[in-house]
Amino acid sequence: MFEGIAPALAALVNSQVIGFVILGSIIGLVAGILPGLGNIQAMAVALPFTFGMDRLTAIYxxxxxxASATYxxxxxxxxxxxxxxxxxxxxxxxxxxxxxxxxxxxxxxxSATASALGGLIGIASLVVSIPIVKPVVLLFGPPETFMLVLLGMVTIAYAVQQNMIRGLAAAGVGVLLSLVGFSSVTGVFRFPLGSSQYLWDGIQDVAFLTGxxxxxxxxxSGMEARKGVTVAEIEHVGFQGAWQGVKDVFLYPWTLVRSSVVGIIVGIAPGVGGSVSNVVAYAMTAQISKDPMIGxxxxxxxxxxxxxxxxxxxxxxxxxLAFGIPGSAAMAVLMAGLTLHGIPVGPWLMREHMEIVWVVVFGLVAGTIFSCFVGFLIAxxxxxxxxxxxxxxxxxxVVLILAGSFAVRQNYWDVLVTIGSGVFGFFLVSHGYSLLPVIIGFLLAGSAELAFVQALYISEGSPxxxxxxxxxxILLLSSIAVALYPVLKGRLLEQERRHEKAA
Amino acid sequence: MIYPVRFSFAALASISILLGVYQGAMAQPAKTPALPSTINFVIPYIPGTGADIQTRVVARFLPKYLPGSPTFVVKNDAGAGGRAGVQTVYRSKPDGSTIGGAYTPDALANEALYGIEGAGFDFSKFHLSASTYHQPYTTSVGPKVPYKTLDDLKKAGKPVPFCATTGMDMSYIVIQTRAIGIPMRLIPGFKGAPTAMAGLLRGDCEAVSFGIEFTNRYLKDGARPVAVFSSDRQTLWPNVPTSKEQGYNLELEISLVYFLPPGTSAELTSVFRDAQAKLYRDNEFLEAVKAAGFTPTYADAKRTQQLVSSLSGLFSKYASDLKEAAAKTQ
Known part of the structure; x- marks a missing residue:
């Protein structure tokens, strides 16, 4: 397991490699900041520039x-x-x-501190799983993936608890929006709205979310500006505010660990990534937190x-790294980078090129730490x-939003989707609907449907x-617990109140 | 006064000069068409896929064989089930600013399924420049199933579950099972060949069908080859019998074909064809392809056209079966 660690570390102390790690972190950070761009686009653009580098430098x-775009x-x-x-x-x-x-x-x-710690916990899980990696990867088939996504879906119960009807309506709209497009398991092109092709791949995440x-x-804000309202009142913009943020994260160690574990499990499961883990972990926390400021x-x-x-x-x-199955689109591009530098990724990588595995591990660690440190400094x-x-x-x-929406696929229709989603979001918020159930429905329902139908294909229809x-x-029991928690909590509080009254 | 000898000499000299100029003009190569400084290399696949990786290696080395050494920008136009990228090339100006690349079965399956109008392109109108990555398709089974031959699959006594992506493997599963008579049911929706292979190893299905090089990566993990769909045994799997040896004369091959937009001039097409012919003799390039885990085969435009025509015939023959399978599950 530890073979290959020495050459990987030796490369990292090279000044040229350090320079490229810093440059890579800055590129990722900037790509993450710009709406519509992310690590996928940044890595794809950077790939040709790595041809002149030696393979370890390029992978770093x-x-x-x-690692740095998400922050x-x-x-x-x-x-x-x-x-x-x-x-x-x-x-x-x-x-x-x-x-x-x-x-x-x-x-x-x-955000910087939680990102760094979450990233490090995730990478630690990778290191720990190296000896048992094959069974871990094969643990997640369609039934397990469905149960994982279900765990996220039940958090809609939290999102709708303030107003059940409005919340469910909003979640339903999110689910319906996620179903637009060609279904790879049923062969049906749903809600094409007259288009023969544009909606084939569904409503694009970036176009919808930025809108x-x-x-x-x-x-x-534009509406309120007309009424003479200004932007945020300034309070803690100094270094004290930033330092307070670092200390805040250590006040919630259980939340940090639990959410990181959710992130890791979602990462291992095929076909679901950061957009799902972000919503699932947040909604789970919102469901069980006692913090009155939630939301x-x-x-x-x-x-x-x-x-x-x-x-x-x-x-x-x-x-x-264990199986050549890209855990996300970003990992697919990283795989391409490895392959283009003469390291084809597949099940043999951990058998034959452990030094490459360690380079990826240290590269992710370095990128995470550096980008979050820069983020902290400039906060x-x-x-x-x-x-x-x-x-x-x-x-x-507004220009950044529309340009970002267009940049992903260079498609003008995506810009229209962003504008439509913006108006729709404005309508929802101004009429008292929460955006959270819409987002949970939109981001999770597609993955849930795919995994559910695939599982039934495998079992020939047996649930x-x-x-x-x-x-x-385990995931099913967790879902039940998470779904019932607000109900039980409410009843317990009611009982306590009754006891207090009786006393 | 005219001096006949001198005149004759002058006349001969003039004719010789004129002839020389003419011959010189004839001997000079035709003027090489100018290429744009940036050329888009459009592929209908997401970054990180096999086609993407191979295209990026080509894009890196091809400029040195093209006039003006243009810069290639690889564009991953992966939408609409692989149709978007091919359509982009189809609609591009035929001025050398765009070249496309796609697996032949993917492009032709779209035409077979949706027709020319539905697919948004007529593949026969592209100017093919070359093809590479020629390799036979194979069928493999999981570690815990008893099948050893195509006949075992045929006599399974129940539909054999195949894990499939939405790509060319599904088309080839449909074609081979229909041609041989294997009862089959698809488990579709796997995102990418490695994910479908993990499904096989986990036991979600009993069989998969992929190219030989890709499948070879998973033999140590438990994938077991049953047949190679070619007429000759492959050096990679010398002990695996071909479909022909098992009594089924069915050849299924994939190739990565490169093509230029309809209307591209013969001169421009020649420039790309010549450059790719030289590229596949460049040892540095060939080593880079090998280092990326691919075998750098090469077929010129004429041979590529034959491959495409032959595959087009196969897809036409099984078009109704492919449509039926796609209507149920794609």
Whole structure:
């Protein structure tokens, strides 16, 4: 297991490699900040530039890009309510309210610390799983993946508890939106709306999320600006605010560990990634947290969202390095990078090239630590964006949103989807609907349906397949517990009140 | 006064000069068409796939064989079940600024399933430049199933479950099971060949069908080859009998074909064809392809056209079966 660790570490202390790790982290960070771009695009663009590098330097460079974009995506999510990547969707729910009340620097710092720790826990899981990696990868088939996604879906119970009918309606809309497009398990092109091709791949995550979060907020801010309302009142933008954020994360160790574990499991499961873990971990925390600020700028909620999505990379890397199964699109590009440098990825990688596995591990660690450290250092300056006049900031944000939406596929229809989602999001919020159930439905329902139907194909229609494996059963029991928790908590509180009255 | 001898000499000299100029002009190569400084290399696959990796290696080395050494930008246009990228090339200006690459079965299956109008392109109108990665398809079974031959699968007595992606493996599963008479049911929706292979090893299905090089990576983990769909035994698997040896004369091959937009001039097409012919003799390039885990085969435009025509005939023959399978599960 530890063979190959020495050459990997020896390469990392080389000044040239350190330089490329820093450069890669900055590239990933910037790509994450820009809506529509992420580590996939950044790595794909950077790939040709690695041809002149030796293979270890190139892999360090690409791994650093891979690890740093998700934290980058938290920055616009917190400051301007635009998830920089789909894996930062839930981050907006707690991060943006914090920024609005003048705690942008603290929120950025919480995000940086939670991202770094979550990322390190995820990578530690990769290292620990190396000796048992094959059985771990094969643990997750369609029934287990369905149960995992179900665990996320039941958190809708939390999201709708304030207003059941509105919440379920919003979740239903999210589910319906996720079903648009060609189904690879039923062969049906659903809700094509007259298009023969555009909606084939469904509604694009980036176009939808930047619209429903970012553009809807821009519309709302524009409306309020007309009424003379300014942006955030400035409170803690100094270094103290940032340092407070670091300390905050250590106040919630259980939330950090639990959310990171969710991220790791989601990463190992095929076909689901950071966008799912971010929502699942956040919603689970929201469901069981006692923090009254949940949904209104909660530190605990922000820790859950940001530790889980970064931990997912460790989980993603397990099937990628062990089996050649890319755990996510970003890992697929990293695989391409390895292959182009003469290291074909497959089940033999851990048998024959352990030094490469360690280079990826150290590259992910270095990228995570460096990007989060930079994020921490610049948090107090970045937070000042929220104090700038709305008239200056909003046009830039709207341009970034629309350009980001277009950049992913260079498709003008995606821009229209963003505008439509923005108007839809504005309508929902202004009529008292929460965006969380919409997002849970939209991000999870597609994966749930695929895994559910695949499982039934395997069992020839028998639902017993969902109860056969221990992993599946554990996940099912967890789902039941998470779903029942708010009900039981409510009853317990009611009983306590009665006892108090009686006393 | 005219001096006949001098005139004759002058006349001969003039004719010789004119002839020389003419011959010189004839001997000069035709003017090489200018290429744009940036060329888009469009592939209908996401980054990290086998086709993407091979195309990136080609994009890295091909410029030195093209006039002006243009820069290649690989564009992954993977939408609409692989149709989007091929359509992008189909609609591109035929000025040398765009070249496409796709697995032949993928492109032709889209045409067979949706017709020219539905697919959005007529593959026969592309100008093929070359093809590579020629390899036979194979069928393998999981570690815990008893089947050893195609006949065992045929006599399974129940539909044999095949794990499938939405790509070319599904088309080839349908074709081979229909041609041989293997009862089959598809377990579709696996995202990528490695995920389907993990499904086989986990026991989600009993069989898979992929190219020989890819399948070879998973033999140590338990995948067991049953047949290679070619007429000759393969050096990679010398002990695995071919479909022909097992009594089924069915050849299923994939290749990665490179093509230029319809309307590309013969001169421009020649430039790309010549460059690719030289590329596949470049040892540095061939070593880079091998290092990436692929065998760098090469077929020129004429041979590629034959392969495409032959495969097109196969897909036409089984079009109704493919449509039926796609209507149920793609």
């Amino acid at each position: 460079f690409l791994s650093a890009i891979c 980058g995506g938290a920055i616009p999510a917190i400051l301007v309510n635009i998830p920089g990547t789909p894996a930062n969707a839930a981050t907006t729910i707690e991060g943006y309210p914090m920024a609005k009340r003048g705690e942008g620097s603290r929120a950025l710092s919480i 429903i979060f970012g553009l809807s907020e821009a519309i709302r 209104k700028g909660s530190i605990e909620g922000l820790i859950a969202a940001e530790s889980s999505n970064n931990a997912t990379y460790g989980g993603d890397a397990v099937p990628t 107090r300056w970045l937070a000042r964006i929220t104090t700038m006049p709305m008239g200056l900031v909003m046009p830039v944000i 017993l397949i969902f109860f056969k494996s221990p992993v599946s059963l």
